[in-house]
Amino acid sequence: MSFINLKEKVVQVKIVYYGPGRCGKTTNLEYINKTYRKQIVSEMVSLKTHGDRTLFFDFLPFDMGKIKGYDIKIQLYTVPGQVKYNATRKLVLRGVDGIVFVADAMEKQREKNIRSLNQLHENLQSYKESIFNIPLVMQYNKVDLKEHGIPILPTEVLQKDLNSRLKVPYFEASAITGYNVAETLKKIISSTVVSIQKKLL
Amino acid sequence: MNYGIVSQEQLEQIDTILSDKLISLGVDCVIIIDMAGNIITAKDNGESKYDVYSFAALAAGNFATVDAMAKLVGEQEFSLLFHKGQDSNIHFSKIDEELLLISMFGKGISLGFLRLNVVDVIEKIRKVWAKK
Numbered sequence: 001m002s003f004i005n006l007k008e009k010v011v012q013v014k015i016v017y018y019g020p021g022r023c024g025k026t027t028n029l030e031y032i033n034k035t036y037r038k039q040i041v042s043e044m045v046s047l048k049t050h051g052d053r054t055l056f057f058d059f060l061p062f063d064m065g066k067i068k069g070y071d072i073k074i075q076l077y078t079v080p081g082q083v084k085y086n087a088t089r090k091l092v093l094r095g096v097d098g099i100v101f102v103a104d105a106m107e108k109q110r111e112k113n114i115r116s117l118n119q120l121h122e123n124l125q126s127y128k129e130s131i132f133n134i135p136l137v138m139q140y141n142k143v144d145l146k147e148h149g150i151p152i153l154p155t156e157v158l159q160k161d162l163n164s165r166l167k168v169p170y171f172e173a174s175a176i177t178g179y180n181v182a183e184t185l186k187k188i189i190s191s192t193v194v195s196i197q198k199k200l201l
Numbered sequence: 202m203n204y205g206i207v208s209q210e211q212l213e214q215i216d217t218i219l220s221d222k223l224i225s226l227g228v229d230c231v232i233i234i235d236m237a238g239n240i241i242t243a244k245d246n247g248e249s250k251y252d253v254y255s256f257a258a259l260a261a262g263n264f265a266t267v268d269a270m271a272k273l274v275g276e277q278e279f280s281l282l283f284h285k286g287q288d289s290n291i292h293f294s295k296i297d298e299e300l301l302l303i304s305m306f307g308k309g310i311s312l313g314f315l316r317l318n319v320v321d322v323i324e325k326i327r328k329v330w331a332k333k
Contacts, residue, residue, distance in 0.1 A: 047262075091265040095237020
């Protein structure tokens with residue numbers, strides 16, 4: 001749940017990047033951290049293993065400027081993608097306002113995407129949230145691999161697998177090159193802020 | 202008051218409690234966060250400059266982890282945590298199911314004395330928080 005401080009006129013919004021292991025959640029945040037350095041007041045926090053895999057979460061606070069006199073502070077989190085870390089994924093989802101589901105567009109990852117999305121659904125239910133109500137954006141990552149001859153799932157297939165019932169906005173993206181990373185971020189921020197406004201009115 | 206929004210009056214009351222009871226004691230920085238990692242309020246002695254936003258995210262994660270460990274050993278909760286360093290220490294204490302009080306303090310204060318005051322502060326904050 002977002003937290004609104006009426007005294008200092010600050011709204012804190014929590015956005016979580018969710019998805020299967022090695023799909024590029026941390027890479028999204030690293031790209032944002034590098035590209036929007038000016039809007040980011042502090043260092044990105046990464047809790048990772050020696051093998052550079054996310055152990056707990058990455059955290060990146062991001063200032064979005066003011067809306068109606070309120071300072072909007074966006075807090076970006078990632079979850080650990082590895083299957084065994086579901087307990088920690090659940091902890092990170094606590095109080096989430098908006099989610100970017102990062103899917104791995106590589107053909108061999110098809111099943112993992114679906115499994116991860118199903119688990120997101122279950123994890124949200126444990127907080128009495130619904131995947132159908134929470135602001136959500138799909139990102140089909142790694143489309144750049146196509147040029148390197150690696151088999152990639154067509155967007156229509158990914159849409160059918162992951163987004164046929166949810167019908168949320170989606171982007172093809174390449175987190176490593178930055179393609180559509182900012183667009184994904186903008187979309188989830190605007191959906192989330194609109195949803196918070198609706199709740200308040 | 203709905204949880205998620207706190208009135209200016211409540212925040213001012215909480216800030217006063219924190220200043221009177223902890224900052225005046227010599228505590229460097231006090232933060233109240235929720236379990237999602239949002240900052241409710243932060244007070245410091247004017248000298249220490251901590252990155253409170255990152256701190257809140259990590260503290261919420263830390264507390265949630267310890268809470269999960271408590272459940273594994275059959276405890277309802279570990280309601281307080283203490284990290285001891287060379288020059289500075291951190292004390293975490295649960296206010297209620299949603300809120301956490303974090304105090305950062307140096308060598309000048311004894312842990313026992315801090316804990317006595319924290320108990321007092323928590324009781325006062327609960328009263329302010331309960332006013333709906």
